[in-house]
Structures are given as structure tokens and as C-alpha cells.
Amino acid sequence: MKKVKDTQLAFLVFACAAVRLVTAQQVFGAYSAQLTLVALLIKYAALFALLFVTKKAKINVMSTQSAWLAAIIFASSCAATALDTESFYRYACDEPLDARMVILLVLAAAACALFCGDGTVARTAQIAAFLLVIAAAVLAFSNIKNADMSKLSMQQLTLQNTAQPLSLLSYIPAEALLLVAFCSDNQRFKKGAFVLLGTFLFFAVLLVSTELVFGSGTQSELRPLQMLTRVGSISVFKRLDAVYVFVWIFALLAKTSCMLSAARSAFQAYFIEKHSSLYALLLTLLFTALLSYMSVARQRDITTACIFLCIIIALVKKRGQNNAC
Secondary structure (H helix, E strand, C coil): CCCCCHHHHHHHHHHHHHHHHHHCCCCCCCCCHHHHHHHHHHHHHHHHHHHHHHHHHCCCCCCHHHHHHHHHHHHHHHHHHHHHHHHHHHHHCCCCCCHHHHHHHHHHHHHHHHCCCHHHHHHHHHHHHHHHHHHHHHHHHHCHHHCCHHHCCCCCCCHHHHHHHHHHCCCCCHHHHHHHHHCCCHHHHHHHHHHHHHHHHHHHHHHHHHHHHHHHHHHHCCCHHHHHHHHCEECCEECCHHHHHHHHHHHHHHHHHHHHHHHHHHHHCCCCCCCHHHHHHHHHHHHHHHHCCCCHHHHHHHHHHHHHHHHHHHHHHHHHHHHHC
């Protein structure tokens, strides 16, 4: 994704992270808003530390030596996003299609988007980021009249009750690799820090709004955020859930396209033929289709392990260069 501008990449990472948090049923409702936000704060503090360390070390985590790992990371994230899209579509639609059919349609749509160019894919993700923020603001505003401060639970923070929600957020997402590669200087590092802060605030607003409306009842629901879309209203406009579903599916498709584009770029480093882009895309689609048979949790484990391997390879390469000098 060499033709993507810095600002577009920042919005791309935000859109990928935000839609993952919004559509993941295992985050919302599993624990209280307080515990989930504390766990998320710890995770994002760790990601910020990772950005800071890699910037100070001046390492290249997207080098040619680790291109195959980057391809695995982004292809795995693409497959996981396709599975999340199918799961969310099945929940939102009264008459869902076959699961494999939905996944194939999502991958086909993402592949078609790639023929428009990486710049177009990045601009689409930028639009998705704006739509996600607007939808979150409207969703929170439309439920103000249903909010009750007494429903917001406050618990004593202990290692045990904090570790449980943190375990659900302990993986490193694929977009973090893009963020680490992006934050190569002070100006980009500031943008990367704002992306982390913006994602945390985005999630905090939705999480607190959900608990203010439903209270502890959110812990017994798989997708309480989707329930929140059904009870909110603005003046005569009621049942705006179809609008939110459209925005979130659009953002999921944009993320799938971004991850597919990043995986293709990584695979393309191993092709020198004239049609290397097409060959890399076909290989990426094949690899992604195979990975879609794995669970999302297993794919996140693979992504986390591969990101650490990319960083280790970059550190070893940097040390070798320093010794050579």
C-alpha cells in the first residue's frame, strides 16, 4: 500500500480497529463497562509502548525478510474480518444466506475493490472511519433519554476481575503492524498516538452508553450494542438500527479490502513477473479462503505471534547492521 497517504493510513487503522470493537460480540456485554475500559486502557498503553520502542529503535518491521510473515498476518486478519462480517450479517438479517456463500461474497467484493487501486481502498476506509464516528455520536445522542446513571456499576479493581476482560483483549490486531510501520518519525508517531486515543474514546462512549441504558443486563446479551440501536430515537425517527447495520457492514467490507490489499502487497515482494499484482492477489485469495476455515480466536493467536516474530526479525536485522558499521 505504497500510494496511501499518511492521513489516510491513520484513518484506515482507526476504521479497522473501531469496527472490530463494535462488531465483536465477545467484548460488549461480557463484563461491566468499568472493567472492560480498564482492560482496554491497559492494552492500548501496551500498544503505545510498542510504538514508542520501535520508533526509538528505528526498526523496519515490514522488511523483505519478514514479508511472508506480514502476508500471513494480513491474510489471517482478512479471513477473520470475513468471518466477523458473516456472523454480524447472520445476526442482523432475518433470512441469512449460507455462511460460506457470505464469506465468498465478502472476499469477492474486496477483490473487486482492489482493482480500483490502493488509494481508492484507503479513501473508502477513510469514509468508513467518518461514518463510524458519526454513527457512534448519533447512537449515543439518541439514547440520552433512556440513560440512567444509577445503572452504571462501579466495582473495586482487583487483579482477578481485571485479568478476565484483559484476556479477551490480549491479542495484537493486524492493524497494529501497520501502525508500528507507520510511526517511523515524530510527526507520524503523534498521529499514531492520536489513533490509539481516538479508538479508546470511541469505544468508551459506546460502552458507557450501553451500560447506562441496559445496566448489568448487558452481561447476559451477546450483542447489547445492537440492542442499543433498536431502542434509540431522535424526534420522529425511530428504529434507526438499519442505518447502523449498513454503516458497520460497510466498514467491515472496507476493512476486508484493506487487509486483502496489504496481504497482496506483502506477497507481491516474491513475484518479479509482469503480472505480479494479479498473481499475488490470487495467492492471497487462496490463502485467505483456507484460513477462513479456522476460528477467529485461532487466527488472532497466529496474528499476535507473527507480529512478535516480525519485530524480532527487525531487531536482529538492525543489530546486524549496527555490528557491520
